[in-house]
Each structure stands twice: as C-alpha cells, then as structure tokens.
Amino acid sequence: MPRTKEFDVNEVLLKAMQLFWEQGYEKTSINDLVEHLGIHRRSLYDTFGDKHQLFLQAVEAYKNFLEGQFERGIADAGSSKQALRFLFDFMIEGYENKPPGCLFVNMAVELALRDQEADAHAGESFEELERLLAELIRKGQESGEFSNSLGTEELAENLHTTMIGLRVLARTSADRSKLHRIADTALLLLYK
Structure with a gap:
C-alpha cells in the first residue's frame, strides 16, 4: 500500500520557490x-x-503567484495608467514576505545561456508580460489616456526592458525613490 504524503506539496513548492529566489539555483544545494x-x-x-x-x-509556482498578483492589481486599477503604475510599483517595492527582485530575471541571468528549459521559461514569461503591457497600452491609447504616436509593441518592449532593469536594481541597495523616478520617466513615453 503506498504511503500518504506527510506534507503539503504546494506549501513545499512555495518554500522551494522562495529559497531559489533568494539564493539562486547554483547556490542552493540539496541539503x-x-x-x-x-x-x-x-x-x-x-x-x-x-x-x-x-x-x-x-518556477511554475512563481508564475502562478505572479499571475494572481497581476490579475488582482490590474482588476483594482481604474485605468490603464493606474494598471501600469501598479505593475511598476509591484516590481520596485517587491512582494509581501518575498525576496526582492524577480525569480524569472534571476533565472535568465544565471541559467539561460546553458539551460534550455530555464531559457524557455524565462523567455515565455518575458513575452507574456510584454503582451500584457501592450494590451494595457492599447487600451490606454484607445481611451485617449495615452498618445498614439508610438506603436504599442515598441512601447511594451521599452517598458518591459525598464522593468527588467528595475527588478535587478530592486535586489541591490538602490534607493527606492530613484527606482520610482526611473519608472516615472519610462511612463512619460506613453504621452509623447
């Protein structure tokens, strides 16, 4: 007769997610x-x-965590501008009781060049975020919140690249007010 698990698999995955997020893949040993x-x-x-x-x-647990956070934050936003502001603030301020930065960015930097599966997961995550940004920008352009002078995909790529940089800087001792200024400057592109 098979033994029953004496632990909650989802809870253990969340603990593993946090440890990999804090320490990285290579530094985290089986012990x-x-x-x-x-x-x-x-x-x-x-x-x-x-x-x-x-x-x-x-990493899959992290993806599900992020999707839930993004869905709630965007649903609570009253406009595309507020939704984009939420995403930037979320990247800068981090997540309650979670390490700063981003597991996908960490994984891309640490593993993508030598691990095809890690590269695929990071690339998929980055593409999904760019699609989300493009959708929010498109809605903002259609409602007149943002200018139509630049294309949605180009703006999404630019904002996403800024977000990646912010997620790297969020892991350092960089001043949060500086990170918010960077986000503010990036969002100005939407009005040009």
Whole structure:
C-alpha cells in the first residue's frame, strides 16, 4: 500500500520557490532544500524528482503567484495608467514576505545561456508580460489616456526592458525613490 504524503506539496513548492529566489539555483544545494523544506531527501526525490525538476516546478509556482498578483492589481486599477503604475510599483517595492527582485530575471541571468528549459521559461514569461503591457497600452491609447504616436509593441518592449532593469536594481541597495523616478520617466513615453 503506498504511503500518504506527510506534507503539503504546494506549501513545499512555495518554500522551494522562495529559497531559489533568494539564493539562486547554483547556490542552493540539496541539503539546503531538505533543511529549508523540512522534508526528507527521499521524499524530495520521490515527489519532485531531482533538483532541476524541483526548480522548474518552483518556477511554475512563481508564475502562478505572479499571475494572481497581476490579475488582482490590474482588476483594482481604474485605468490603464493606474494598471501600469501598479505593475511598476509591484516590481520596485517587491512582494509581501518575498525576496526582492524577480525569480524569472534571476533565472535568465544565471541559467539561460546553458539551460534550455530555464531559457524557455524565462523567455515565455518575458513575452507574456510584454503582451500584457501592450494590451494595457492599447487600451490606454484607445481611451485617449495615452498618445498614439508610438506603436504599442515598441512601447511594451521599452517598458518591459525598464522593468527588467528595475527588478535587478530592486535586489541591490538602490534607493527606492530613484527606482520610482526611473519608472516615472519610462511612463512619460506613453504621452509623447
């Protein structure tokens, strides 16, 4: 008769997500995971596979976390301008009880050149965010909130690149007021 799990798989994935987010993939050892997750090594392998498979599952948990945060924040925004401001503030201020920065950006910097799966996940995430930005910009242009002088895709690419930089800087001791000024300057493109 198979044994029942003595832990919540989703809870363990969230803990793994946070550890990989804080330390990165290479720096996180199996021993770190066993200790941080509070499960036995054998249970880790039986449930999640090897470290790389656990990492990819943690990345998927992170994607779901972000999608939920973005959906709620955008739904609460009254306009495209407010939705974009929410996204920038979210990137700068971080997430409640979560490490600063972004697991996707960290993964891209650390692994994308040598890990095709990590590169694919990072690329997919970046493309999804650019599509979301383009959609918000398009709505703002249609409602007259933003200028139509620049194309939505080009603006989305530019804003996304700024967001990536902000997520990197958010992991440093950079002054948050500086990061907000950078975001404000990037958003000025929408009015030109």
